[in-house]
Amino acid sequence: MDWPLCWALLALLSLTAQDVLSQATGPGATANTDGSGCKLSEFQCENGRCVALNKYCDGTDDCGDTSDEAMGCTNCNRTFFGEIGSKNPIRIAEPFQRNLPFVCTMHFVAAGAEYGDIVELTFLNFQVGSLESDRNQSASCYNGHLALTEPTSSSPIVRTSQTRGFNQFLSAAGRQPVAAPLSSFYDGGELSEPEFGRFCGDLITTGGPVIFFSERNNVTLQVVIPNRASLHAYSFNLYLTYRFHPSRPSRTRYGDANDPIDLGLRTPGSFCDRTFDNCNRNKCKIRSPNFPGFYLRNFTCRFTIRHLSSPPGTQAQIVLSQKNEYKISIYTGRNSPGGASSQRTLTSDCLGDAVRIYDGATPRASVLSRFCGSGALSEIVSSGPEVTVELNSAGAQQLYASKLELDVEVRFVNVDEYRVESGGKCSFEIDGSRARRRGRIYTPNHTIPPNTTCSFHFKGRGIHDRVWLYFLSYFVEDKQRWSNVEKCDVASLEIVDVGAQALFQDSNSSMDLSVRRFCEKTSPRICARAAEFPQNIPLRPCRLPDDSYLSTGSDLIIRQKFYKSSDIPLRRSSFIARYEFVDTEQAGVDMGPHHGPCHRHFQSSTSKFGHFASPKNVFMYGRGGSENITCSYYFSGMASEKLRIYLTNLNLPTTQCSHFYDEATQRYTCRMISSRPNGPRISMIQVTDHWGETFTPMGCFCNTTSQLRKPILIESVGNNVTLSFTVQGMSALEDFNNFSFEASYEFRPATSCEGGTARSNGSEGELTFVAKDVNSQDTPLRCRWYIESSPKKYLYLKFQGHDGSRAAACNPMANKFVVYADGISDPVAIVCTDDDNINANGDAKSLTTDAFHASKEQQLLQQQRQLPPEQQFDLFSLSWYNESERTPRGVTRRNVDRVLVEAIAVKAGAFKVRWLEVTKPFLRTSSGLTLRNVNCLYECPELSACISPELWCDGTVHCPSGHDERPEHCQQFPVMYLAIALGSLLAVVVIATASVLLYCRRHKDRKTREIPTNDVQLEPPNS
Incomplete structure (x- = not known):
C-alpha cells in the first residue's frame, strides 16, 4: 500500500471517529432541558455554564474556563441547533499547518417546536477555490468548493457527509470535480439524496447578503480544500450566520x-x-x-x-x-x-x-x-x-x-385568433371571396419564438378588388435610442404590394416601391384615432395617402419578422391594422378623367341588356372621406330604340325628401320636404329622358330602404337616358351599405308615333294623333313632339282638353298631354284630353248609333271636334312670362322658342293641339320704360298678343274670341288696300317724271357750253 493512501485512510478514520464522538458526547448531544443541563441549542461548559453552540471554538473564551476553546478544537464536523429567531454567526477557518486535504462538514438541524422547522443560512463572506471555464464555456471548481445538501424529506436522523462515501475525500485529494449532472428525476428511495453541485470562487453580491432557506429541517454544509501543496495564491474565507424559523406558513x-x-x-x-x-x-x-x-x-x-x-x-x-x-x-x-x-x-x-x-x-x-x-x-x-x-x-x-x-x-x-401553429408556421391567408370583407390583422396575441416570420396574405376575389389598410398601432422596441441608425435587430414589418411588384418587374425603373420596410425607428402610416371607435371606423376618416395604404392590385402581403436578440424585450413587438377589400368594379364604360369617378356609359351597340348598380368603392362614400357622391349612368341607343330600366333594390334613406307615384304623369316623383334643397342629408335617384337639350323626367326616388317586392319599371320615349344617383351630407360612418341601388336595363324597339299628323305654315300649326292598341302594352303609350317658333317669337298653344295640373283634375285612366319647356325638366302643364267620355258620376257615356257604326278614328276625331269651349286648354310658352334674357332655373333664353309636348295614352284616344306664333304688343326697355311694339299690327285683345298679318282675316279663327275674323276687320272691298296701291302708283309716276325732266335739262346744258380753242401755256411748278 502507498504511503499517501495510508495517510488518507488514517485521516478518514480520525475524522469519522471525531464525528462519532461529537455526536455522542460533543455539543448538541445533550438535550436536557431541566435545571441540571443545557438546552439542545447550547454547549455545556465544564464549569456548568451554557453557551450557544456557535460559541464553541470561535476563538473567544465564552465559558470562562477555556473548556469551549480546547487545544486543537474545531467547529467543523458538528451539528448545530438553535432557537427560533436567534441569528448565530459562524466563521470557518482551516488549520494553519496541514498537509492533508481539509474537509469541514456542518449539520444544521431544526429540531422542531422552539427550535424551529426551517433552516436559514446567510453568507456574509465567501472565498473558496476558483471557478474556471473550458473552451466550451463549461465551468468547474478548482482548489476547493462548498457543497450544500438537503435530504429528500424532513427527518430527525442526523447524518454526516462522511457516511455518504469515500469519493468526496478522494476527489479533494485529486483536485477533480466529482458532481455528475442531476436530472429532474432521481431514485426517490428512503435514504437516497440528489447529487448537488458546488459553489466556489468569490461571493457575488447584489447589494445584500446571500441567503439560503431550506425546504425541510436538515441542511448539510461541506467545505473541501485540497492539500496545502496544491494551493496557489488562493485564500480561504467563509463567514455565515444560521437561524431557524417555525413551520407555520409564512x-x-x-x-x-x-x-x-x-x-x-x-x-x-x-x-x-x-x-x-x-x-x-x-x-x-x-x-x-x-x-x-x-x-x-x-x-x-x-x-x-x-x-x-x-x-x-x-x-x-x-x-x-x-x-x-x-x-x-x-x-x-x-x-x-x-x-x-x-x-x-x-x-x-x-x-x-x-x-x-x-x-x-x-x-x-x-x-x-x-x-x-x-x-x-x-x-x-x-x-x-x-x-x-x-x-x-x-x-x-x-x-x-x-x-x-x-x-x-x-x-x-x-378560438379563431391568429396564433403560431405547433410546427412554427405563422402564415395566414385572408380571402376576399368569402363573406368577411373587412376586419383586423394583428401580431398573434402571444409570444413569438425568435427567428419567426409571420405573414398575412390578402387575396381579392377578382381583379377589381383592392386592399385598403391602415394601422391602428405599431411598436418595435428601440435599443439604441441615442443613435439615428436603424439596426432592425428586434423586429421588422414589410408591406409588399404584389401588383406594384409585378409592374416594377415589367418596367425598367430602378426604384422598387412595391416593398415598404419598417423597424424600430420608422413606422407605417398610423391612424391611431380609429382605435377609439367601434369597428375602428373613426369620425374623421383615415384618408389616402396620409393615413392609410391602398394596394395596386388585388393581392397584398404583410410580413413581420422577429429576430433573435440578446436582450429580453420589455414589451413585445406588435402591430394592429384594419383591412378592407374595396370593390372597384363598375358596369359600363368609364367616361374618362373629365367626368366623375363613377360616371358610366352604356351603348346598345355593345350590349342590348345588362345589370348595373351603385358603386361599392368605399372611397366614394363618407367612410372613405367623401361627403357627397353623384354617379351618372348614360344610356345611348339607336334612333329606333327606347330604354327600359328595372329597379330591383333601393336603399335611399333621407328625411329631406319623399317620393310618390304621380297619376298625372304616370311617373314616380320626388317632393322636397326641407326648405333647403341642399340640406344636411339627401339621397335620391333621378332618371331623365333627354331629347336634344331638353330633359324630361322619367322617375325620381328617395327615402326608401326596403327590398322591392316587384321591380319598378321605367320606360323612356327616346333613346338617350340618364340615371343619376346622388347622395349629399354623408357621415363618416356611412358607405354603400347605407346608400345603394341595383337595377337592370334593356334596349327595345321604340314605340311608333307615326299615326300623328302635323300641319304648319310657319305662323301656325296643328298636331293630331290617334292612339290605338294601347291595352296590349304593359306601360302607357308615350309620344312626343317639338314645337318650335320663328326667331324672336313666342308660342301660344291650344289643346283639346282641360287643365290637369290641379289635384285630382284628371281621371286616373284619362289620356294626357304633358308640356315641357325647353331646358326645364319639370312639366309646365298637364292637359286631360278625354273627359267628354266621363259624366259627373265618373261613368262612361254611351255613344250614338251613328258613332257606333263609324270607325274608331272617326269617332274619336268627331268627339274632339264637338268639345265645348270650356274643354279647350290654352297656354303660352314659358319664356312669354319672362321679360329678362334668362328663363327660370338659370337656362339661357334662345332666339327660338321651343316646347316639348308629350302625349300619354293609357287607352285608345285622340290628341289634338294647335299653336300660333305671337309677339308682345309692348316692349320693356333696359331702363324700365314700356314702349309700343311697332311691328305689332294685329292683336288679339283677349290674349294681349299679336299674331302674324297673314293670319288676319284668313278665314280661320285664331284669336279665342274670333277678333281676327270679325266683319268690321274683314270687309268685302278692300278700300284700304286700294288706297295704298293708288298712293304707291302715284308716287312712282312722280318720281319717274322728275327723273326724266332732270335728265333732259342736264343734256341741254352740255350742248350750249363754249369750248376754248387757243393753247394755254402752263407755268412750270418751280416758277
Missing part, C-alpha cells in the same frame, strides 16, 4: 390565508418538478427551490402549466410574468471587475444557469424565451393551453443569490 412563501399561493403539485420521483392546473381560479406562482433563498447546484426543474377546459368558442393561453424586478435573479456567468454580475437586466446570453419557456407540454416544443440575469419580466404568453418552464442549474458556480419567481395567469381568447 405570507412570503404561501400568501394570506384568504388568498393562498398555489405552488403546484410535486411530480413523484422528481426533485423539483411541479404541475399546475386551474390557475384561472388559483393564485399560481412558479418558484425555484428554496425560494426566496438561492437554489442549489446541478439540477433541472420543469414546471408544467396546463388548462385544458375553456368556455365554448375560446381557448386558454398561459401568461407568465414578473413585475417585481427583485424576484428574478439568475447568474449570467459573466463578471464585472467589481465582482457583481455584469448584467443588470434580463438577457438571453447565458453561460451558466438559464430559464427556458416552451410553448407546449414538453421541451420538444418551440422555445418562447430563454433568459437569465436580473429584472422584471414582461408577459410571456403561450399560443395554447400548455406551457413548460425549465430551470437549469449549472453544476458549478460562484455563490450568488440565484432565485426565480413567476406569476401564472390564464387568459381566454377567441
